[in-house]
Structures are given as C-alpha cells and as structure tokens.
Amino acid sequence: MDKLFQSKWFIRVISLVFAVTLYLFVTVETDTAQNESRVIPGISNEVQVLEDVPLDIRIDADQYVVSGVPEHVKVSLEGKTSVLTPIVRQRNFSVFVDLRDLGEGEHTVEIEYENIPEELTAYIEPKTIDVNIEKRAAKEFNVSVDLVNTDSLPIGYELGEPEISPGTVTIISSESVIEQIAMVKVFVDVTDLKESIRNREVPISVYDIQGNDLNVRVEPASVTVSVPVERPSKTVPLTIKTKGELPEGLKLEKLEAEQEIEVFGKREILSQIKEITTKEIDLSKIEKSDMYEIDLDFPEGIIANDDMVEVNILLSETKLFEDIPIEQEGDNSGNLTITKPKEPLVNIIARGSDTDIGALKKEDIKAIIDIGALDEGEHKIELVVNGPDNVTLEPEFKNVTVKVE
The missing domain is CATH 2.170.120.40 (YbbR-like domain)
Incomplete structure (x- = not known):
C-alpha cells in the first residue's frame, strides 16, 4: 500500500478524479441557482398570487354593452416584501379593460392595471381576452x-x-x-x-x-x-264507527263524543267533505265503560288540530245471581209452608252499568214475601226484590205460593 501512494501515476489519477468531481459540483450548483433566480430574482423579492381580482370594464355604457369579459382574473405580484405587503393587504389597485375607443364588433383586448408601484412586477392571467361589443338596448318586462x-x-x-x-x-x-x-x-x-x-x-x-x-x-x-x-277550515259532523260484538253479558248503551269537528284543508277538498269519522272501534276488545282515545280517519288532504278524539263508551251488564234466599216478613201464628217453589230460593237477573254490576254482591240482593195477616189456606204472595237503587233486579218468578194451616 505504501508503494502505491509513492507512485507518481497513482497520485496523478487521484488528483484528476478530484478535479472532475469538483467541476461537476460547481456546475450543478450554478445551474440550480440560476433556475431559482428565474422564479424569484433577488434574494429579498417575494411573489404573491391574488385569485379572483375584480376586472373592471371601461366603456361608454350609454351606447354599448359588452360580452366575453370575465368577472375576475388572477394577478401575481413580485417585488420587495416592504413594497408588496401593503399593496396585497389594501388592494388599492385596479385591473381593467379599456374599451372606450372601440366600436361594435369582436375585439381582442389586453387586460391593464393601474396604481401598482413601479417597484413591483405584475403578471395577469389571462393577459388578453376576446370581447364582443354591441349596441346597448333596454326593454321593460313583466x-x-x-x-x-x-x-x-x-x-x-x-x-x-x-x-x-x-x-x-x-x-x-x-x-x-x-x-x-x-x-x-x-x-x-x-x-x-x-x-x-x-x-x-x-x-x-x-x-x-x-x-x-x-x-x-x-x-x-x-x-x-x-x-x-x-288555513281554510270547515266544521262537520263527527261519526263514530264500530265493528265486532261486545263480550258476552255486556251491552252498548251509549257512545259519547264531540258532535262536530273543525277540519282544515284546501277549499276544493273541503267542499267535498260532509263528515269526519273515527277509525272503527273494535267492540270485542272493550271490556268496561271508560273514556277512550280513538284515531280519526281523515280523507287525503284533510287534517284537524288533533289526530284523536275522546269517546266515552258506556256499557250495561246483565248478570244472573242464583239461589237468593226468600226471606219472610211479618207475623203469622199459623203453620206456614212455601209450596212453590219447592226450595225457598230464587234466581235474580241484575241489570245496570257494568261498573255498578261489577260492584254488586249476592248479599246486596234481598228477596222478601210478606206473610203477615194470612188466613188458613193457600195463598199467592208477591215476591219483593230489593237492592241498590242504580241496578234493576228481575226475579225468575213474581209470586210465591204458601200454605197456612
């Protein structure tokens, strides 16, 4: 290795390689710097791009109208930051096309600007536009x-x-x-x-x-x-609809609801409405008297303040009370025997509201015959049935036969 470094040719080759490498490095750096300077010439320069800058039209508006002029253009400003920044912030410059010296017809015109300092360079896109100038016309329209x-x-x-x-x-x-x-x-x-x-x-x-x-x-x-x-309205009768049968022993006495209802809709639809009905009440599901909320059945295009109506359903009930004892009232010195019926018992049918019948008990019902002052022999005595005032009691027979000895 020491001999290699002592060789003159080896040292010459190494020197040549270093020289070529240094040359290429300097050349590339120079080209890069030149390219960058084309974009931003000068170290302290800055470029600001302003989109949507309004484009003014200068034309004799009393005589002509123009088409083909865009509302906005793009403006790029280049220069020192100290000059550029105030202009960008205030935007106190104008971009325009001057058509005052042009007559009717199609023209290609350059977009101009003013109030931009000389220290700044302005680039406008597009640079030129095609416009069509025509005679101005005005007309009234309804x-x-x-x-x-x-x-x-x-x-x-x-x-x-x-x-x-x-x-x-x-x-x-x-x-x-x-x-x-x-x-x-x-x-x-x-x-x-x-x-x-x-x-x-x-x-x-x-x-x-x-x-x-x-x-x-x-x-x-x-x-x-x-x-x-x-909001046109109309007051019409309200009809309650039902379906099905009540459970056994119950009878429908009354359906109470508002007799009329106010409905709303377009006049042409309201004129055809004669009544409003509820949706059908399924009586088979009604088990007691109560106030029920029932949906209203509206024709298309009709509505009311409420979608439901309260219906008071009143039911009556019939119930059989069996083997009510026949009681005797009054004094009799003879030997008294009831011959008909064979047993001193009577079946009684009770009728009334389902609420009252539901509260009625067997002991609330009294079946009585008056045996006072009866002579010897056979007698028919009226059977008197007593109970609550709000129910009707009906015995299976009206008279009792007794024998006095």
Whole structure:
C-alpha cells in the first residue's frame, strides 16, 4: 500500500478524479441557482398570487354593452416584501379593460392595471381576452313569481295570490340578447311554510326559451314579494264507527263524543267533505265503560288540530245471581209452608252499568214475601226484590205460593 501512494501515476489519477468531481459540483450548483433566480430574482423579492381580482370594464355604457369579459382574473405580484405587503393587504389597485375607443364588433383586448408601484412586477392571467361589443338596448318586462315546492306545503295550508313590487323591470343588454329573453322570474321556496311571506326581497332571474340563464343587467336587480298563507277550515259532523260484538253479558248503551269537528284543508277538498269519522272501534276488545282515545280517519288532504278524539263508551251488564234466599216478613201464628217453589230460593237477573254490576254482591240482593195477616189456606204472595237503587233486579218468578194451616 505504501508503494502505491509513492507512485507518481497513482497520485496523478487521484488528483484528476478530484478535479472532475469538483467541476461537476460547481456546475450543478450554478445551474440550480440560476433556475431559482428565474422564479424569484433577488434574494429579498417575494411573489404573491391574488385569485379572483375584480376586472373592471371601461366603456361608454350609454351606447354599448359588452360580452366575453370575465368577472375576475388572477394577478401575481413580485417585488420587495416592504413594497408588496401593503399593496396585497389594501388592494388599492385596479385591473381593467379599456374599451372606450372601440366600436361594435369582436375585439381582442389586453387586460391593464393601474396604481401598482413601479417597484413591483405584475403578471395577469389571462393577459388578453376576446370581447364582443354591441349596441346597448333596454326593454321593460313583466316579472312573474314561481312558487317552488308547493307539494311540500303542510296539509291544511293554502297559498293565496302572490303580490310583487315592482311588477315590471328594465333589462339592459344588447339587442340580440334581449330578443332571446323568454322569462323574467323570481323564485320563492314554500317548503313547510305556515306563515305569510311579507315583503321578502328576491333576486330576479332571466332565461331564454330553453331555460338557459342570461347574463343581463336588470334594474332593479330584485323585487319584493308577499305570499299570503291561509288555513281554510270547515266544521262537520263527527261519526263514530264500530265493528265486532261486545263480550258476552255486556251491552252498548251509549257512545259519547264531540258532535262536530273543525277540519282544515284546501277549499276544493273541503267542499267535498260532509263528515269526519273515527277509525272503527273494535267492540270485542272493550271490556268496561271508560273514556277512550280513538284515531280519526281523515280523507287525503284533510287534517284537524288533533289526530284523536275522546269517546266515552258506556256499557250495561246483565248478570244472573242464583239461589237468593226468600226471606219472610211479618207475623203469622199459623203453620206456614212455601209450596212453590219447592226450595225457598230464587234466581235474580241484575241489570245496570257494568261498573255498578261489577260492584254488586249476592248479599246486596234481598228477596222478601210478606206473610203477615194470612188466613188458613193457600195463598199467592208477591215476591219483593230489593237492592241498590242504580241496578234493576228481575226475579225468575213474581209470586210465591204458601200454605197456612
């Protein structure tokens, strides 16, 4: 190894390699620095890109209108930070196209700027635009109101006739564009609307016959719209519907509910409504007198303040009480025997409200015959049945035969 480093040729080759490497390194660094300087020339320079800068139009607006001018352009500003920053923040410069010296027809024009300091370089995209200058024309049009989503209006509500102010507007554009105008409208969304719209400001839209939006100048640009919202109503009879049979022993005495009900809907639908019915009450599921909430059965497009109605269902019940003892009342010195019935017992049918019958007990019922002052012999005595005043008691027979000896 020591001999290798002592060789003159080895040292020369190593020196050449180092020289070539150093040359390539310097060349690449130089090219890179030059490329970077093309983007940002000068170490202290900065570039700011401003999107959507408004583009002004300078034209004799009393004589001409122009099309083809974009609303915004992109502006890139380059320069020292100390100069650039205030301009970017304040945006007190203008970007415009000057069409004042041009007549009717198609032109390619350059986008210009002003109030940008000389220390800054401005790049505008696009640099030029194609415009079409035409004679100015103006015409009055009636404005119509288009109510949107009327099928989403709540049931029971109805829209009145919209009012618009002003009813006409002036549209300014070229004669060729004005000839294309087919509709001048404002749109009002009435989804879930329950209260009237009063003097709502709405922008105006202009369309051609195919429904394409036309970019024109409208004076005024908006109108005020009022839309009355009404809730027509009608009071109609309420009918209670039932189905099925009550459980055995129960009888329907009465169905009580409101006799009339107020319903809401569009007038054309209300005019056809003669009554409102409940959904059918299944009597087979009714086991006692009570107040029941029953769903109402509304025709399509009709509604009321409540979806249900309270129905008071009153039931009566019949119940047989068997083997009620026949009791004797009064004094008799003779030997008294009941000959009919064979046993001193009677079956009694009790009738009354299901509540009263449910509370009635066997011991509450008394069957009595008066045996006082009976002579010897056979007698038919009326059987008297006593019980609570709110029930009706009916014995299976009315008389009892007794024999006095």
